[in-house]
Amino acid sequence: MAYRLGVDVGGTFTDLLLIDESNGETFRAKVPSTPADQSAGVLEGIRRVCAIAGIDPSAISELMHGTTIATNAILEGKGARVGLIVTDGYRQVLQIARSYVPGGLAGWIIWPKPEPLAALEDTVEINERISARGETVRPLDEQSVVAALQHLKRRKVEAITVSLINSFANDAHERRVREIATREMPGVPISLSSEILPEMREYERTLTTVANSYVRPTVARYLGNLVRELKHRKIGARLKVLRSDGGLMSFEAAEHAPVNLLMSGPAGGVAGALWAARQAGFENLLTFDMGGTSTDVALVEAGEPRVRRETRAGDVAVRASSLDVRTIGAGGGSIAYVPELTRALRVGPRSAGAEPGPAAYGKGGTDPTVTDANLVLGFLPAGLLGGEMKLDREAARRAVAKIADAMRLGIEQAASGIIDIVNEHMFGALRLVSIEQGYDPRDFALVAFGGAGPLHANALGLLLGCWPVIIPPSPGVLCAYGDATTRTRNEAARTFIRRFSDTSNDEVGRMLAELAETAAAALDAEGVPRSDQTTIYQVDVRYHGQGFEVPVPVEIESFAGDGMRAVAQSFDAIHRRLFTFALDVEHEFVNLRAIVQGKPPLVRPNIIAEGDHDPSGARLGETPVWIAGKAISAGLYDRARLKARNRIDGPAIVTEFDSTTLILPGCAGEVDRFGNILIRPVRNPGRS
């Protein structure tokens, strides 16, 4: 009997989802997270979920894990001390960066420049030089390498990055430096820029590789602990980690290239949202995960989340593939204020965080937050987390009154304003992933989760015109669903900058086939039989002379004929969609890529009891709310008691353990047999 286990470690809770692979039956558990050593919470969770399922932990064959440990190391500045080895003349590559100063004209007056991830005093030059075409201009001076390593040893660096100029064209020097460093500084992890990001642009390549080194010891320690403890408990499960791009990677690969884990957490959310929405019958989605301090949004088209080539963690933007999840610094804890001179209402980017939190939490916060505004308007029940946490309505009113006084508005008006403004921020983020990429949000459903997502989702549905708004059951464990339901995936890519006239269908087809073989071999090694593997191909294309490329999906068979002509036509069409025009300029390949995936696991969703349209069995009563400028009465419902086919007319509030759903007047939520609430406008569906 084999079991798969999905584990998501959040800031507050660690969620686990156990799947019986023989029949798809699932078991869930939720335990407090243990920030000091996350593996403790994970192990406790495993014990708990196995007890619920009545199985021995040794029956788990695969453990799939989404983790925020890499991101947190960067956000909290708690990564390793990184030694950086560069080509002579380039010691200040991170100091100068791209010379960019944010903030517009005169922004330099107020910009605080962040410190580089590898300090200048820990950066050393060695003598060598490769040209842009990969020729050796100056051979590697091994003496200089030894001297550089001596310096780093004295500086007690904990990880080393080697990033030499033009190493994307020829990695021989970087590899030789690693050999010497392994000899001179055994045990210190070494990352090569030519392995982590074999691409042109020295700053981005160096930064990405340094970020890898920076999080590597932390990630290795955590995963190592976890693997050791699993072994110790005789749990033979293979540990796989969710990558930022939504694929799974082996424990060993994660240890080697943890820069690919920076968006591991949000990727689990997107995968979970996709899983839930699929049950409800939707594959074109906008995902909307609103938490306390930030909100993640993403677009999923035909069941495939969009992937992009940049990953961001705080100030650090690295070139690593990740799901195109946009994070904005606005959430339930965002603070509203009114600048003195303009008297405009602003919300965020400052956040009350978990400490002191919104005024309503009664932990000393006095600034008005989005949560306080929700409470003032009656959208939040008086207690959160099933009543474990009481909310102080008077404190929330006092906080929001500051805004009301400054703007000479009533308290409820001010609270409505705060909600409208924060919704507008969310709207902006959702536009970024939809409209600004050429997608019409009206062709998508909106899946809302996270603590605050279901409160704001209906309003966003109205703004974007995307229906239905889907509120999955237990929005809290959605990430663990994502982790557990992800397919094993491997990707092989190579840079191939070549004008179409300088290559042939034959050559491109042959290289794609080679890449597919490389990617498949890794899956073979993980025990995925070839019969369960599927391969998709992509080529990144641009007009010759452009600086950015666009991924174009291709069929490998087409290169037996004139596949390149089809690529050119698809690219022109995409370019027109994104930028309104196509050019009469030659096309150019930038990267070729093959992606091999294993079979999706069998997971049986929970089916809830069926009822009829009448939701009164779940009705708790009525509660006053303030909507569209007046006080009205809203129905209050208990989510746990809702039955399939129940229909709740807005205004209504649906409460559950870790989330609250708001259904607005003029809209109604229908419960499907999986427990999803599908909100749609009652009249005029499809348009806002």
Next chain:
Amino acid sequence: MKARIVERNQQPFGRVTIDPITLDIIESALRNARFEMDAVLYRTAMSPGIREQHDEFPLIADREGRMVVGQFGSFIAGFLNAYEGTIEEGDIILLSDPYKCEGAISHANDWLILQPIYFGGRLVGWGAMLGHMTDVGGKVPGSLPTDATSIFEEGVVIPPVKLYRGGELQEEVLSVILNQVRLPHWNRSDLNGIVAACRTAERRVIEMCERFGVDTFVAALDAALERNRRAMAELIKRTIPEEELTFEDYICDDGRGVGPYKLKCTMRREGERVIIDWSGTDPQSEGSINFFLNENMFKMFFGIYMIMVFDPQILYNDGFYPLVEVKIPEGTLLKPRYPAALSCRTHGLGRVFDVLGGLLGQRQPEFLNAAGFSSSPHLMYSGYNDRGEWYQLYQIGFGGIPGRPVGDGPDGHSLWPSFFNVPNEFLEAYFPLRIERYETVPDSGGPGLHRGGNAIDVVYRFLAAGEISIHDDRWFTYPWGVNGGLPGARSRKLLIRTDGTREHLPSKCDHVRVNPGDLLHYVTWGGGGWGDPLARDPAIVTREVERGLVTVEGARRYGVVIDRDGRIDEAATRNLREQLRAERGTPPLFNFGPPIAVLRERCLAETGLPAPIAPIFKQA
């Protein structure tokens, strides 16, 4: 206004009162649209100047052309005042002639696209964007001739023309223009990207009109402008004194051996209005360093500086324009008479910002920044590579950011909005050159409690025979320090031939032949220091020595003595600080370095170049 706006719907906009929240939402939506304009252009442009360095500026304006979001705009009013044709639905205007838009753009390399946005047959706003073209033809690659004496030598100069008429591209107009330039496929694709960006603005504005109603949209723009006017009136009253303040600074030379040229500005307040007068600025140059400064453009510079210096919370737009009166005397460097050459205006542009900083902070030293704008330094490199193909590089460099009230000036960073450097690997892949070193220059940032940013030394190894041009400034006068801070280092350019010969190149020059193996040190300037260097924490100075940003010798200018092991010698530091304090007395508010007469005397010895000859102006 000369331009005639044609609308098929004559109905006036309805008067609606707008609530502050709707206003905030429309303002955010416009801001999103403006960033989307940037993104569209970066992804589609081909010239490194735009696609890698972002030498472009978008805006969205109301129907009268007042900028509501953007940062380097305000060109529409100047155009409308000067254009004698009609504006109709489906038109897109292209122009590059500074003399046909009252200087709203200031040299012919900047191609400006103006897109009137119509909704329901009525003009509701404008999208506009300008981008610097790598080449617009003329006598020198890059089209910035240092020796031009009229605009006719500076390449193709486009009067306002309809690039699109009724939605139709005027292919013939475009082909006449592109026939004049050295890299037509770059100009074409960059221009396409700019048009696409403006169309993006159009789409977003139309969506907003649909979503909120056109009357609400129009009213919101008025209200956003009015809100800015109110906030700025308050800010002006609080921060600008009624008594007259004056500041002057210099452009070192005109590229023809003459200089320095003085820029002088006087500011005072009457009630809630500010009067800014550039009288006392030197007459126009015979060369190409004239900077045709549009009054509205300067109001914008002034407004943004006010906001950044005193209250960065305020959202910037054109609403406050009626509060500012700008006087620029005709026939001066800042308002030259037609057909004066204008191409090398970047030095004047940079200096205007230094003058503005010096003016605004004079009365509130806690808000005063040091000097840091040389100009936007350029390198041009062109010729035929070993495959016989024409290559042409236009690259923007960066110096040190000045010491600031908030802290040190970053080393080798951009003072211009949204600019990036070009990755050196990109340069090496596409041009016959190698970047041997790319580093900041220790001690070049002016010492201060907050250090000025260091200059950059980019060391180019040329791999093909070709020609270079250089445009930079602050090689003769110093980037000044403030509040006790010392000046930053001056810029220099050193060419080392393969036989070891060393040539000091002028900061502005064209047609310098280079051969394979020649080495160019392109050294920019350091930012001025802010505050007393003797008050800087010696631990910070020591760490900067360890980082190689300050030398052991340079640390002495902070009064910090570092021993052979790199550790601070506390007793010696105390003594040195006391001694330096006694020697210098009370430091001045501004430290400009030695007076000009002394600079002249020492010029050849210190810079390897002869001192510029003082300009002689004919009486106007």
